[in-house]
Amino acid sequence: MTVKEFKLPDVGEGVAEGELVSWQVSPGDAVSEGDIVAEVETDKALVEVPSRYDGTVQELFAEPGDIVPVGDVIISFNVDEGAESGDAEAEAPDTEGEPGDSVDDAKTDTEEAAAAEAADTPEGRVFAPPAARKLARELGVDIAEVEGSGPGGRISESDVRAHHESAEAHDDTADETAVTPGEGGAPEAPTGAGASETVSADAGPRAERETTLAVPATRALAEELGVDIHAVPTEKTRDGEAFVEAEDVRAFAEREEEPAAEAGAEAEAGAESATAEPAREETVPYRGVRRTIGEQMATSKYTAPHVTHHDTAEIDTLVETREELKATAEEKGIRLTYMAFVLKAVVAGLKEYPILNSELDEEEGVIRLKNYYNIGIAVATDAGLMVPVVKNVDEKGLLELADEVQELATKARERSISPQEMQGGTFTITNFGAFGGEYATPIINYPETAIMGLGAIEQRPVVDDGEVVAAHTLPLSLAIDHRVIDGAEAAKFTNTVKEYLAEPTKLLL
Amino acid sequence: MVVGDVTTGTEVLVIGAGPGGYVAAIRAAQNGLDTTLVDRDAYGGACLNYGCIPSKALISATDVAHDARNATEMGVHADPVIHTDEMQEWKEGVVDQLTGGVEKLCKANGVNLMQGEATFVDDSTARIAHGGEGQGSESIEFEHAIVATGSRPIQVPGFEFEHEPIWSSRDALDVEEPPEKLVVVGAGYIGMELSTVFAKMGVDVTVVEMLDGILPGYEDDVSRPVKKRADELGIEFNFGEAASEWEETEGGVVVTTEDEDGAEYTYDADKVLVAVGRQPVSESLDPEAAGVEVDENGFVQTDDQARTNVENVFAVGDVAGEPMLAHKASKEGIVAAEVIAGEPAALDQQAIPAAVFTDPEIATVGMTEAEAEEAGFEPKVGEFPFRASGRALSTGESEGFVRIVAEQEADFVLGAQIVGPEASELIAECALAIEMGATLEDVASTVHTHPTLAEAVMEAAENANDEAIHTLNR
Numbered sequence: 001m002t003v004k005e006f007k008l009p010d011v012g013e014g015v016a017e018g019e020l021v022s023w024q025v026s027p028g029d030a031v032s033e034g035d036i037v038a039e040v041e042t043d044k045a046l047v048e049v050p051s052r053y054d055g056t057v058q059e060l061f062a063e064p065g066d067i068v069p070v071g072d073v074i075i076s077f078n079v080d081e082g083a084e085s086g087d088a089e090a091e092a093p094d095t096e097g098e099p100g101d102s103v104d105d106a107k108t109d110t111e112e113a114a115a116a117e118a119a120d121t122p123e124g125r126v127f128a129p130p131a132a133r134k135l136a137r138e139l140g141v142d143i144a145e146v147e148g149s150g151p152g153g154r155i156s157e158s159d160v161r162a163h164h165e166s167a168e169a170h171d172d173t174a175d176e177t178a179v180t181p182g183e184g185g186a187p188e189a190p191t192g193a194g195a196s197e198t199v200s201a202d203a204g205p206r207a208e209r210e211t212t213l214a215v216p217a218t219r220a221l222a223e224e225l226g227v228d229i230h231a232v233p234t235e236k237t238r239d240g241e242a243f244v245e246a247e248d249v250r251a252f253a254e255r256e257e258e259p260a261a262e263a264g265a266e267a268e269a270g271a272e273s274a275t276a277e278p279a280r281e282e283t284v285p286y287r288g289v290r291r292t293i294g295e296q297m298a299t300s301k302y303t304a305p306h307v308t309h310h311d312t313a314e315i316d317t318l319v320e321t322r323e324e325l326k327a328t329a330e331e332k333g334i335r336l337t338y339m340a341f342v343l344k345a346v347v348a349g350l351k352e353y354p355i356l357n358s359e360l361d362e363e364e365g366v367i368r369l370k371n372y373y374n375i376g377i378a379v380a381t382d383a384g385l386m387v388p389v390v391k392n393v394d395e396k397g398l399l400e401l402a403d404e405v406q407e408l409a410t411k412a413r414e415r416s417i418s419p420q421e422m423q424g425g426t427f428t429i430t431n432f433g434a435f436g437g438e439y440a441t442p443i444i445n446y447p448e449t450a451i452m453g454l455g456a457i458e459q460r461p462v463v464d465d466g467e468v469v470a471a472h473t474l475p476l477s478l479a480i481d482h483r484v485i486d487g488a489e490a491a492k493f494t495n496t497v498k499e500y501l502a503e504p505t506k507l508l509l
Numbered sequence: 510m511v512v513g514d515v516t517t518g519t520e521v522l523v524i525g526a527g528p529g530g531y532v533a534a535i536r537a538a539q540n541g542l543d544t545t546l547v548d549r550d551a552y553g554g555a556c557l558n559y560g561c562i563p564s565k566a567l568i569s570a571t572d573v574a575h576d577a578r579n580a581t582e583m584g585v586h587a588d589p590v591i592h593t594d595e596m597q598e599w600k601e602g603v604v605d606q607l608t609g610g611v612e613k614l615c616k617a618n619g620v621n622l623m624q625g626e627a628t629f630v631d632d633s634t635a636r637i638a639h640g641g642e643g644q645g646s647e648s649i650e651f652e653h654a655i656v657a658t659g660s661r662p663i664q665v666p667g668f669e670f671e672h673e674p675i676w677s678s679r680d681a682l683d684v685e686e687p688p689e690k691l692v693v694v695g696a697g698y699i700g701m702e703l704s705t706v707f708a709k710m711g712v713d714v715t716v717v718e719m720l721d722g723i724l725p726g727y728e729d730d731v732s733r734p735v736k737k738r739a740d741e742l743g744i745e746f747n748f749g750e751a752a753s754e755w756e757e758t759e760g761g762v763v764v765t766t767e768d769e770d771g772a773e774y775t776y777d778a779d780k781v782l783v784a785v786g787r788q789p790v791s792e793s794l795d796p797e798a799a800g801v802e803v804d805e806n807g808f809v810q811t812d813d814q815a816r817t818n819v820e821n822v823f824a825v826g827d828v829a830g831e832p833m834l835a836h837k838a839s840k841e842g843i844v845a846a847e848v849i850a851g852e853p854a855a856l857d858q859q860a861i862p863a864a865v866f867t868d869p870e871i872a873t874v875g876m877t878e879a880e881a882e883e884a885g886f887e888p889k890v891g892e893f894p895f896r897a898s899g900r901a902l903s904t905g906e907s908e909g910f911v912r913i914v915a916e917q918e919a920d921f922v923l924g925a926q927i928v929g930p931e932a933s934e935l936i937a938e939c940a941l942a943i944e945m946g947a948t949l950e951d952v953a954s955t956v957h958t959h960p961t962l963a964e965a966v967m968e969a970a971e972n973a974n975d976e977a978i979h980t981l982n983r
Contacts, residue, residue: 152919
């Protein structure tokens with residue numbers, strides 16, 4: 001049997017490190033070449049890392065949440081023909097769960113086994129009122145595991161709470177690891193090693209468990225004493241899992257660190273006052289795409305003095321025009337969007353006022369006016385904001401633009417967009433109106449010098465010849481870098497864009 | 510999400526405004542979600558417009574006439590005359606009030622209402638074709654969609670509803686002038702409810718059913734009082750026969766049926782009501798365009814959060830599978846809306862009650878004795894006949910019984926079957942007992958008002974524990 005080490009490959013040009021998002025395999029799992037073993041998030045995209053070997057997983061060298069430099073060993077494989085034997089049990093093929101199991105996703109195999117044992121009622125029928133069942137869902141408790149204290153074992157809300165508190169104790173570490181990757185101090189133990197085994201004190205002075213049941217006060221005590229609760233030996237079990245009490249922690253701490261008497265006394269007082277409150281705060285990692293967005297925004301806002309100019313385009317004609325052209329577009333399988341018209345109008349405006357299609361190069365002491373029109377479009381994705389760029393907008397027709405925008409947006413949302421497709425922009429449009437609202441103060445996509453935000457197209461009251469009438473309007477919010485552009489130019493540019501939107505036939509000229 | 514149709518985007522698009530869809534839309538809006546509810550037809554769906562509500566209106570109206578006609582025993586002599594057109598007008602009024610109420614509730618909760626037929630373009634876009642000529646269509650982008658497109662009556666080949674003499678349940682409910690002779694194909698709950706309505710209007714009703722009895726799925730002793738009453742009303746039953754063809758005659762139509770051995774029978778009629786079940790409506794929506802899988806029967810498969818195989822698309826009500834009941838649809842609608850809002854909701858109910866508004870009514874919830882046994886329980890059963898109920902006797906309606914099924918070990922209530930007066934109302938207590946994990950003792954020890962029909966539930970629970978007062982314990 002040969003052990004092969006596998007390094008985090010170069011997942012994209014210029015990417016030096018990635019965050020390990022998740023392992024798709026566990027030690028002992030059989031893998032074939034090409035199987036996905038891990039997901040790694042770089043500052044641009046989520047990348048799946050395939051195995052280069054056939055064999056079984058021997059060891060994982062990183063935890064989800066770790067930042068791993070390219071070239072570091074992240075996983076090792078046992079490469080052998082007979083690799084599949086022996087370890088089969090350690091595989092966890094049922095981690096996917098049933099559809100709809102999402103509430104119980106965190107449920108471990110051990111818990112499932114316990115539930116199966118406890119279920120002496122047929123078909124998992126649970127005698128509990130709806131309020132107790134709802135509470136169980138809220139707390140993430142599998143109600144089938146709760147022992148009922150009512151007549152005939154009927155489960156009350158307090159039973160659910162009691163179960164949750166003991167379960168929470170044993171889930172604590174796991175939860176923390178999930179929310180704050182990389183901070184969980186749990187020692188590495190091979191997955192699949194029967195967590196249901198009772199670890200007895202006789203086994204040795206130091207236990208090595210993956211999960212431990214304990215009340216929160218005991219857990220707090222362990223933390224205070226600097227004791228890893230998984231290392232505390234105990235003979236007691238609950239629901240088939242090792243159960244640690246305060247006295248065990250104290251005894252262990254004393255043995256580990258002889259002169260710890262005072263600390264123990266202090267801790268005892270602390271333990272008494274500790275209560276089992278749910279976490280008041282949670283942490284979410286500030287990494288990957290989120291951090292990239294954050295840094296970009298900060299750079300832009302702290303570098304460029306922003307001024308935002310607001311105006312409203314009246315677009316009844318545009319609404320009609322689009323309605324007319326839509327059918328033709330549909331015949332070609334293209335959904336003609338307003339965005340295509342907006343892109344054209346913006347480029348017409350930029351041609352008249354090139355200062356808005358520029359970049360300030362402070363080092364050289366020049367303002368670079370661009371004679372090409374690459375327009376970025378802000379897209380909200382699950383991972384955060386992305387700005388795909390439509391290149392050479394001035395050379396493309398409405399249909400082509402509509403199609404391209406759609407394709408880029410889809411790629412961005414699916415995170416299959418390439419870095420090239422998000423580079424080289426000269427001006428950006430953000431359509432916050434899709435979520436409602438009229439005006440905003442967008443942040444410039446630095447080093448560009450202007451960004452135009454679109455509100456929602458709606459019928460709004462406008463004054464026409466002294467009469468208030470309803471008309472389709474599109475609110476515009478143009479933010480400019482005042483170092484380069486002055487308010488008058490912003491207003492004139494906006495007026496031009498408005499004109500083209502109001503009379504879209506002008507775009508033909 | 511961001512690019513595309515700048516005009517219309519919505520967080521939740523609900524397709525279909527029946528009891529699944531409008532409830533989902535209201536709850537979604539209550540949860541602060543930007544919600545759009547689209548329907549190609551009328552607010553309230555089949556339930557309010559062509560099903561539950563209008564049928565119950567006609568059932569109650571014909572009951573009034575029937576009861577008045579049959580109250581000589583009580584010393585009341587009357588000869589009621591039914592003006593079908595006025596009855597229809599009253600029924601329409603009830604329907605209008607309710608559908609108008611649905612519309613108001615939606616608006617008051619901030620739901621955007623849209624008329625039109627929705628078709629998926631992909632899993633984040635739908636096209637809405639507006640009704641009427643020249644109304645055009647528009648696209649709407651959604652973050653989540655709830656499919657609540659409901660069901661329609663199944664057509665029997667050859668007996669398509671476009672033929673004037675062939676009625677769907679919807680046509681039957683809109684009847685302006687009752688036919689003299691009516692053939693009803695199907696003795697399920699819709700066929701039985703409407704047969705009773707027409708018999709009470711004085712129509713000569715013949716029922717043709719492929720199976721060998723009425724109301725398949727119900728225990729024999731539960732459906733027996735209904736059959737008995739139908740016989741008394743003069744409804745003629747022909748079991749083991751399937752309608753095969755019909756043709757127009759001088760005075761009406763003649764329907765031909767065929768039994769298992771190929772023998773043919775014919776029945777004269779003015780109209781033929783086909784009530785052989787309902788099927789989901791999903792094809793106009795093109796669920797596949799959104800990647801939503803539909804099974805061979807047209808049902809959309811969902812999980813216990815009403816979610817389809819596509820993460821952001823949910824399905825509720827009849828289109829999401831049996832049982833096709835309005836209250837099931839509403840529950841699923843609420844769960845879907847709450848799941849979308851991020852709540853830990855799930856379809857975890859223990860039982861869904863069902864009622865048949867025949868004469869007498871049937872209502873059931875949870876398990877029958879046989880089902881409990883099958884599920885691995887040792888069942889314990891208690892019964893109370895309405896003829897032992899003071900209230901039942903004093904209403905002049907004492908047919909039927911309440912049966913309650915519990916499990917032996919801790920006496921948890923598992924199910925109930927009721928046939929008799931107001932069964933549809935009485936079942937609610939049993940449903941609550943099941944959901945609460947109540948025991949027979951809990952039900953028996955709850956003080957029930959005297960004299961009421963509800964006492965029968967308490968007595969049945971007592972009977973199961975051999976503690977009944979008003980019946981002999983068995």
